[in-house]
Amino acid sequence: MKQKNRLLGDQLVIAFAYVFIGLFALVCLYPLVLTLSVSFSSEQAVARNGYSMIPLSPSLDTYKYIFVNSGMKLLKSYGVTLFVTTVGTVGALLITSMIAFSLSIKKLRYRNVLAFISNFTIIFSAGLIPWYMVSVNYYGLKNSILALILPSIFSVWNMFLMRTYFASISPSLYEAAEMDGANYFTIYVKIALPLSKTALLTVGLMYALQYWNDWWHALIFINERDLFPLQYFLYNILSNVNAISSGRIPSGASGNITLPAETVKMAITVITIGPIIFLYPFIQKYFVHGIMAGAVKE
Secondary structure, three states: OHHHHHHHHHHHHHHHHHHHHHHHHHHHHHHHHHHHHHHOOOHHHHHHHOOOOOOOOOOOHHHHHHHHHHHHHHHHHHHHHHHHHHHHHHHHHHHHHHHHHHHHOOOOOOHHHHHHHHHHHHHOOOOHHHHHHHHHHHOOOOOOHHHHOHHHOOOHHHHHHHHHHHHOOOHHHHHHHHHOOOOHHHHHHHHHOHHHHHHHHHHHHHHHHHHHOOOHHHHHHOOOHHHOOHHHHHHHHHHHHHHHHHOOOOHHHHOOOOOOOOHHHHHHHHHHHHHHHHHHHHHHHHHHHHHHHHHOOO
């Protein structure tokens, strides 16, 4: 009897968990579906009836406005963002993993001092103006593609996450490689990296999202439109539409065209997050596993 009651209790708990997770998933899915629906609605219908989960007067006018007026420029900005994301992620992974591996070696002299200096930069910084002056006057990052890569190429938090993962690898593997004549760079390439694919994918996803969503560095450093990344280019489109719609710019500037002030926000969101949404499900399990591996120490 007790066994049956226990089984029934377990089944009720499992059923409640499924229902709760399902409802939570629907709550998380709601903004995405709403965004997609509004982006395919007509501006007049949205202004008249508000947002809806089902497209009101389905229309592609908003996407036509974006791609017809800025099609080639949008493709260029996509190319810039893809280049920055790819090169920046690979470079960041290389630098972060090398530093993390070095600090995970207990034989490294002054490794605690180096870790403290790295951690110190999380708490304290020189400020925005000195950082900008050094970046422009000494590093020459003004109107340079490197301005979109170098400022985000190293994260101390990601480095400590990878160091924890490297530290969980058995030291006996390193000792055996040393006995066979391998130096630390060989150990890093042939032992540490192959055993840390989960951590590399996790940190790589963080860096890739950071580079993909970055518009701040373009706002500060970039004036040439050919170097605008996707996020900053779409930000300019949205700013122009809002400025004209609000009356800050004479109405004649729009050529007597009804601008999609509301639907353009949703269409820009869809264009921006589309590639990430399709990519994330394939690496989500590695991301979760990597976070747990970096958080738990056995």
